Amino acid sequence: MSEFILEMRGIIKEFPGVKALDNVNLKVREGEIHALCGENGAGKSTLMKVLSGVYSYGTYDGEILFKGEVCKFKDIKQSEQLGIVIIHQELALIPYLSIAENIFLGNEQAKRGIINWNETVAKTKELLSKVGLDESPHTLVGTLGVGKQQLVEIAKALAKKVKLLILDEPTAALNEADSENLLNLLLELKKQGVSAIIISHKLNEVARVADSITILRDGKTIETLDMKKDHVTEDRIIKGMVGRDLTARYPKRESKIGEVIFEVKNWNVYHPFQHERKVIDDVHLYIRKGEIVGIAGLMGSGRTELAMSLFGRSYGKKISGQIFKNGVEIDVRNVSKAIEQGIAYVTEDRKGNGLILMEDIRKNMTLSRLNKIAKWFIVNENLEIIESEKFRNRLKIKTPSVFQKAEKLSGGNQQKIVLGKWMFAEPDILILDEPTRGIDIGAKYEIYTIMNQLAQEGKGILMISSELPELLGMCDRIYAMSEGRITGEVDRYKATQEGLMKLMTKTRVRG
Amino acid sequence: MQVPTQKMSSHHSAANESKTRLFAQTIKNHIRSYSMVVALVLIIGLFQILTDGILLRPLNVTNLILQNSYILILAIGMMLVIITGHIDLSVGSVAAFVGALAGILMVEHHVSMTATVLVCLLLGALIGAWQGFWIAYVRIPAFIVTLAGMLLFRGLTMVILEGQSIAPFPKSFQNISSGFIPDVFHGDSLHIFTMVLAALLSLLFLWLEIRKRNEQKKYGFEVGHQAVFIAKLIGVLAVINLFAYVLATYEGIPNILLILAVLITVYSFVANKTIAGRHIYAIGGNEKAAQLSGVKTKRVTFWVFVNMGVLAALSGLIFAARLNAATPKAGNLFELDAIAACFIGGASAYGGIGSVSGAIIGGLVMGVMNNGMSLLGLGIDWQQAIKGLVLLAAVAFDIYNKNKSA
Numbered sequence: 001m002s003e004f005i006l007e008m009r010g011i012i013k014e015f016p017g018v019k020a021l022d023n024v025n026l027k028v029r030e031g032e033i034h035a036l037c038g039e040n041g042a043g044k045s046t047l048m049k050v051l052s053g054v055y056s057y058g059t060y061d062g063e064i065l066f067k068g069e070v071c072k073f074k075d076i077k078q079s080e081q082l083g084i085v086i087i088h089q090e091l092a093l094i095p096y097l098s099i100a101e102n103i104f105l106g107n108e109q110a111k112r113g114i115i116n117w118n119e120t121v122a123k124t125k126e127l128l129s130k131v132g133l134d135e136s137p138h139t140l141v142g143t144l145g146v147g148k149q150q151l152v153e154i155a156k157a158l159a160k161k162v163k164l165l166i167l168d169e170p171t172a173a174l175n176e177a178d179s180e181n182l183l184n185l186l187l188e189l190k191k192q193g194v195s196a197i198i199i200s201h202k203l204n205e206v207a208r209v210a211d212s213i214t215i216l217r218d219g220k221t222i223e224t225l226d227m228k229k230d231h232v233t234e235d236r237i238i239k240g241m242v243g244r245d246l247t248a249r250y251p252k253r254e255s256k257i258g259e260v261i262f263e264v265k266n267w268n269v270y271h272p273f274q275h276e277r278k279v280i281d282d283v284h285l286y287i288r289k290g291e292i293v294g295i296a297g298l299m300g301s302g303r304t305e306l307a308m309s310l311f312g313r314s315y316g317k318k319i320s321g322q323i324f325k326n327g328v329e330i331d332v333r334n335v336s337k338a339i340e341q342g343i344a345y346v347t348e349d350r351k352g353n354g355l356i357l358m359e360d361i362r363k364n365m366t367l368s369r370l371n372k373i374a375k376w377f378i379v380n381e382n383l384e385i386i387e388s389e390k391f392r393n394r395l396k397i398k399t400p401s402v403f404q405k406a407e408k409l410s411g412g413n414q415q416k417i418v419l420g421k422w423m424f425a426e427p428d429i430l431i432l433d434e435p436t437r438g439i440d441i442g443a444k445y446e447i448y449t450i451m452n453q454l455a456q457e458g459k460g461i462l463m464i465s466s467e468l469p470e471l472l473g474m475c476d477r478i479y480a481m482s483e484g485r486i487t488g489e490v491d492r493y494k495a496t497q498e499g500l501m502k503l504m505t506k507t508r509v510r511g
Numbered sequence: 512m513q514v515p516t517q518k519m520s521s522h523h524s525a526a527n528e529s530k531t532r533l534f535a536q537t538i539k540n541h542i543r544s545y546s547m548v549v550a551l552v553l554i555i556g557l558f559q560i561l562t563d564g565i566l567l568r569p570l571n572v573t574n575l576i577l578q579n580s581y582i583l584i585l586a587i588g589m590m591l592v593i594i595t596g597h598i599d600l601s602v603g604s605v606a607a608f609v610g611a612l613a614g615i616l617m618v619e620h621h622v623s624m625t626a627t628v629l630v631c632l633l634l635g636a637l638i639g640a641w642q643g644f645w646i647a648y649v650r651i652p653a654f655i656v657t658l659a660g661m662l663l664f665r666g667l668t669m670v671i672l673e674g675q676s677i678a679p680f681p682k683s684f685q686n687i688s689s690g691f692i693p694d695v696f697h698g699d700s701l702h703i704f705t706m707v708l709a710a711l712l713s714l715l716f717l718w719l720e721i722r723k724r725n726e727q728k729k730y731g732f733e734v735g736h737q738a739v740f741i742a743k744l745i746g747v748l749a750v751i752n753l754f755a756y757v758l759a760t761y762e763g764i765p766n767i768l769l770i771l772a773v774l775i776t777v778y779s780f781v782a783n784k785t786i787a788g789r790h791i792y793a794i795g796g797n798e799k800a801a802q803l804s805g806v807k808t809k810r811v812t813f814w815v816f817v818n819m820g821v822l823a824a825l826s827g828l829i830f831a832a833r834l835n836a837a838t839p840k841a842g843n844l845f846e847l848d849a850i851a852a853c854f855i856g857g858a859s860a861y862g863g864i865g866s867v868s869g870a871i872i873g874g875l876v877m878g879v880m881n882n883g884m885s886l887l888g889l890g891i892d893w894q895q896a897i898k899g900l901v902l903l904a905a906v907a908f909d910i911y912n913k914n915k916s917a
Contacts, residue, residue, distance in 0.1 A: 314803060336805035345803065353803050356796035358863050367793055368804040370786045377786045382730040421804070 004065075005030040005164055005195050006051075006084075011062035013046055013055060020046045021060070022219045028164070033186060033196045035206040038216035039241055039412075039440035044199050047216070048166055052086045053079040066164075083163030087153045089172060089438075095142025100124040102141050103156045127155040131185055147178030154185065158194075165189070165196045171205060172438045175299035175466060183209050201440065203234040215240035242442055250473030251445065253452040257476065258289030260327070261460040262343075262429045267321035269309045269484075279305045279316060281484045287429060287460035292451065294471040295464045296500045297481035303464045304348055306481070307431045311345035312338035325428070339368060344427035346418055348434035348464070350411075354418040357407035361399065362388040364406055364417050369425040391420035396446055412443030419450065430454060431462045436470065448474060468497045480504050546912075547857060547872045547905075554876060558883030565886055566879070569761035572754075577688065577833065579878035580767045581606070581826040583871055585849035586856075587778050588822035590870035591815050593853050594782075596795040596862025597646060597653035599819050601660030603845035605638050606827030607838075608664040613828055614677035614837025617684060624684050632824050638664070639820020640813070647812035661846070669839045678836035688833035691762045692769060702763030709755030713748050720744060767829065774822075779867045791815060795862030851898070852877055855905040876901070 006028040013021040021043050028034045036044050049055050051064060053073030064071045066082055073079045076086075093102050100120050109119045124137035133151040135144065141152060150170060157165055167186075171179040179202075186196055186209055200206050206213060213232060215222040222240050225232050238249075269280035279302050287293050297303040308315035310323065312335035322329055325341060332338040338345075347353040355364055365388040366373060373383045388402045395416040399409065406417055415435065422430060432451070436444040451474065455461055465471050471478050478495050480488040480503030488503035558566045565571055585602050592599045609631045616622040616630065638660070645656045679685075696703035720740075727734050734740070758764055782788040790811050793801035802808045826845070831837050856873025858865030877898060884894045 311803075312805075334807075335803060336807065339805045347803060352797075353799045356793055356800055356863065358796050358859075359792070363789065363792075367789065367801070367806070370789055374786055378784050379786060379789060381784070382726060382732070385732070386730060 003029055005067055007065040008047070008051065009063050009065070011047065011050055011060060011064075013050055013060040020219050021050070024062075024216065024219070024221050025224075026214055026221070027224065028195055028197060029212070031190060031193055031195055032211040033190055033198060033209050035210035035213040036197055036199045036216065037201075037203070037206060037213060037237055037241055038222075039442055042216040042241070042440075043219040044216055045168065046219075048086060048168065048197070048199070051079070052076050052084060052166070080160055083161055084166070085157040085160055085162045085164070086166040087150075087157060087168065087170065089169040091146075091149050091153055093141045093149055093152060093156075096140060098138045098140055099128070099135060099144075099152055099155075100137035102152060103127060103159050105156075107160060123159070124155070127158050130158060131155045132181070145178070147174050147181065150174065150178070150182055151185070154182075154189075158189075162194060165194055166199075167196065168199045169201065169438065170198065171200065171202060177298070179205065201438065203237050206237065207232065207234055213237065217241060238441055241440075249441075249445070250470075251449045251452055253455065255476050256290045256456065256458075258458065260286050261289045261325065262287040262462075263324040263327075264310060265322045265324070267306070267309070267323075268319065269305060269316035270318040272315070272317050275317060279484050280309060283321075283484075283486050285462075285479055285486060287462055289458045289460060290455050291476045292455050292461045292463055292474055294475035294478035295462065295481055296468060296471055296478055296504055297464070297466075298504055299466065301481045301504065302484035303481050304433055305484070307345060307433050307462070307464060310338075311335065311343060311431060314345075339425055339427075342426070342428035343431070344368075344422035344425055344429070345431045346422050346433060346435055348437060350414050350418050354421075355406045355414060358405060360403045360405050361392060361397065361409075361417055362402040365391055365402070365421045365424050368421055372424070372426075387424065388420075391424055395420050395423075395450065410439075412439035412446075415439050415443065415447065419447065423450075423454070427459065429460045429462070431464070433464045434466065435463065436465075436467075468500055471495075471500070472497065480506075482506050546908075547855070547869065547876070550905075551872055551876050551879070554879055554883075558879060558886070562883060562886045566883055567757065569757050571882070571886075572757050573761050573765060575878060575882050576765055576768050576771075578882065579874060580688070580771055581830045581833075582845060582848045582852065582878070583771060583874045584774060584822050584826045584829065585845055586852040586870040586874045587774055587867055588819040589846075589849040590853050590856070590858060590865050590867055591778075591782070591791055592653070592819050593850070593858045593860075594791055594795045594862060594865045595812055595815050596798070597812070597815075598850065599642070599653065599657045599660075599816070599823075600846050601638075601642065601657040601664060602819065602823040602826070602849060603842035603847075604661045604664035604668065605635065605820060605823040606830060606842035606845055607668045607840075608638075608671075609635055609824040609827035610831035610837045610841050611668045611672045611677070611839070613684075613831055614680070615671060617680060618677045618837075624681065627684075628828060631828055632821055635820040635822070635824025635827075636817050637820070638823075639817035642820070643813040643816030646816060647809040653816075665839075668841075672837065672839050674839060676836045676838040680832060680835055685832050685835055686766065687770075688767055688829050690766045692764045692766060694763055698759075700760070702759040702761075705755050705759040705763040706752075708764065709752050709759075713751055716747060716751070717744065770829075775867060775871055782867050787811070792863060795859075795864070797863075848877060849874075851902045855902055857909060873905075876905075 004027050006026070008024065008026040011021050011024040012019070024043065024047055026036070026047065036047070038044050050060050053075050056074045057072035064073075066084065071079070071082070094105070097105070103124050104120050109116050109123065121137045128135065128137065131151045131154050133148060133155065135148065141149060144152065154165070170182055174182065183205060186198070190196065198206070198210065207227070210227055212224060212226050214224045215237065217240070263286040265284055267280055267283040268278065271277035271279050283306060285293070295303050295306070305315050309319055310332075312332050313319050314335055323332055324330065330341045332341055332343065351357060356367070362384055366384050370379060373380050373387060385402060392399070392402050397409075397413050397416045397420070399413065406414060409417070419435065435447055435451070439447075451461060451463070463471065463475060472492070472495055476492050478490050478492070478500065479486050480490070480500055482504055487506045490499065490503075555566065585606070589599060589602065612634060613627050613631050616627045617624065642656050642660050645651045646653045692704065694702045694704045696707070724734055724740065782791065790801065790806045793804065793806055794808050794811055798808055827842060830841055834841065852874035853865060853870050854860070854873065855876055856865070856869030856871070858869065880898060880901065881894060884897065
């Protein structure tokens with residue numbers, strides 16, 4: 001048997017008009033964690049679909065060897081039988097079924113079609129202890145947080161006797177503590193002989209857990225590096241991904257900070273269903289003209305809830321407090337009022353809350369302020385095409401036209417549409433919630449550049465992010481949030497990751 | 512400092528190429544509606560042959576319009592409901608209830624026609640508001656609210672009619688459904704006014720199309736080949752005038768066709784060109800995103816149901832006028848015909864997709880099939896079964912098309 005558990009040789013996959021994979025080679029050693037890196041659209045997901053049999057044998061060229069044997073998978077079932085299991089970015093669990101039912105879904109512990117529940121539960125307990133999840137097998141999956149659901153997915157893979165585990169952006173939706181936990185689990189599984197392929201944009205994680213790394217760019221294998229032997233650093237990986245050195249990950253900006261443009265006082269918000277639960281507790285904050293202000297908070301700190309409650313009370317109940325714009329109190333009791341007052345909110349969930357995926361770029365871009373291109377409530381479609389085309393060019397959205405449907409675009413391009421949509425609305429204050437989540441480094445840089453331009457135009461920007469380096473790289477001033485309160489305010493030059501993390505984890509003194 | 516952007520160079524040079532692609536894209540976007548038009552033409556052709564030419568005889572064409580008008584009116588309203596991602600099962604019962612009220616007012620209490628029609632349309636609006644309230648503001652699924660409405664208004668119809676039919680309606684009321692626009696020129700064998708109207712309509716169409724093209728040129732857009740444009744104009748003008756000629760050799764334009772034409776024009780315009788229309792599509796496409804874009808999702812949903820109520824009332828009036836009676840059984844299964852028309856016409860069951868013209872084409876596909884099969888002497892049993900298969904085939908074809916393009 002060779003030292004490689006998996007070899008993919010000369011894989012070519014063509015779609016009408018595009019060569020998605022062009023002679024890609026991938027070799028994964030037995031018992032290693034192998035990272036697969038590349039910008040969005042580089043071909044990572046396509047390659048994994050070829051491997052797992054989503055694209056069946058015959059629809060691509062090249063060969064796949066698993067444990068030295070040639071494989072010709074017709075579907076996912078066949079690859080799973082050999083122990084190749086994919087965990088997708090969007091988790092495939094059923095919320096209304098219990099953990100045990102989910103883990104053995106399609107793989108039921110049954111005799112003659114009748115399920116043995118005792119065995120199912122016993123095996124689930126065993127698996128849960130393996131992945132370090134302290135929950136009852138009967139708990140409904142829908143009641144678990146994303147981090148725990150991810151662990152259930154891994155337990156499900158283990159139940160299938162996984163030999164090669166493939167994780168597509170496993171930590172994209174996780175906070176730091178859950179990410180840490182997951183990465184440790186991967187290292188633990190490695191010791192037990194499970195090989196893994198991990199696709200991730202978070203290069204610090206890759207640098208931490210991977211033994212080797214293959215970099216794809218434009219559907220081609222650029223290089224495979226041994227993390228230790230080649231002394232791979234994050235900057236080295238970025239160089240491979242974008243094809244050049246990246247001297248600065250954050251574009252520079254001369255801050256020209258003016259008067260206070262936006263101010264929030266005594267802001268209190270209660271949970272929409274649990275009426276006694278205070279989600280936002282007496283928040284005060286301000287933004288000045290031309291300033292980028294950050295909010296650093298872990299998941300669950302109330303940062304998105306704060307942003308959405310400010311944006312036309314689109315979250316929460318029993319909201320109290322005052323909002324001032326240019327020193328005058330404003331009325332923003334619903335979203336259209338907020339838009340009229342020049343506030344924009346770019347959501348963290350572009351597919352769920354930001355875009356109408358089945359519509360084209362043009363209609364998405366103009367939706368939040370149709371009256372700008374309408375007369376007597378009638379939309380001028382010619383003007384609409386011109387206007388949206390302008391933003392498509394300015395944001396460098398990579399499509400032939402504005403008639404492209406949003407669902408067909410990559411994450412980075414989708415994010416640019418959402419941003420363009422709110423730039424079209426001509427706001428004075430932009431609230432950006434995780435504006436670069438799950439998009440590639442090239443697109444991130446372009447979004448940072450646009451943010452800087454907007455700040456230079458004199459707009460006030462509030463940026464929410466879980467990535468501390470991003471906040472430190474972009475913001476003039478950073479608020480830290482924990483348990484719905486502002487726990488600190490730090491100037492850009494005084495801020496450090498450690499200092500912020502301390503504020504973000506500061507809990508209320510009890511008693 | 513270097514900027515990590517990729518493939519910038521190819522971006523500007525490809526302006527021409529992108530224009531052709533843009534054109535191909537628009538064709539692709541419309542392929543679904545074109546394919547249903549083609550299907551409709553094929554079905555008409557098939558029955559024209561099978562019935563030895565009876566289908567397109569002037570008398571039968573007029574009948575076709577009269578028979579299907581009330582379903583087409585329901586289908587227009589239903590299309591908006593389906594685009595917002597809801598459904599309305601109550602329209603048949605509402606139509607019956609309104610027809611019953613019209614009978615009581617006009618036949619039993621001798622209220623004038625104008626007043627009756629206004630009261631009935633207002634009642635439709637109130638019923639729509641009632642259902643819209645539960646759906647938009649209390650957020651009970653439309654399926655349940657309108658299922659309840661279906662039972663409620665069917666029941667109330669039987670209550671106020673006491674299980675009996677009321678007839679006959681005054682002549683003026685019957686005229687809504689069975690009358691024709693009078694020929695002011697008093698043609699002998701040909702209804703001249705019809706041809707005059709057709710000519711005026713042709714001119715209007717020409718003017719609008721040419722204005723649209725010039726507008727696009729003004730904005731610097733690629734407008735497609737002149738020859739194609741002219742061919743399209745000639746095609747449409749031929750259809751308008753031929754259709755008018757067929758009608759003119761019988762009694763001319765039925766009143767109901769005029770009502771339908773106005774409704775189709777107005778609703779297509781609202782759906783495609785206005786802010787309200789955009790908001791309706793946005794809600795069906797992604798309600799949360801629409802709400803966070805400042806669309807007043809509850810209010811829009813509410814008004815879509817009010818509108819459906821008004822159209823259901825109108826449909827009920829027209830049906831009562833045609834039948835010349837208000838009966839407890841009126842409007843039975845209308846809701847299913849209207850819904851089927853929308854889905855055959857390309858609406859998505861998940862909302863966000865569909866068009867008024869699609870609903871009309873879908874309604875006509877069903878109407879022509881009904882009529883054609885009746886002419887062939889096929890029983891109602893077989894008609895029902897075949898219609899079911901056609902609905903399934905149309906939606907299957909739609910999904911096949913979508914998968915192919917993805």
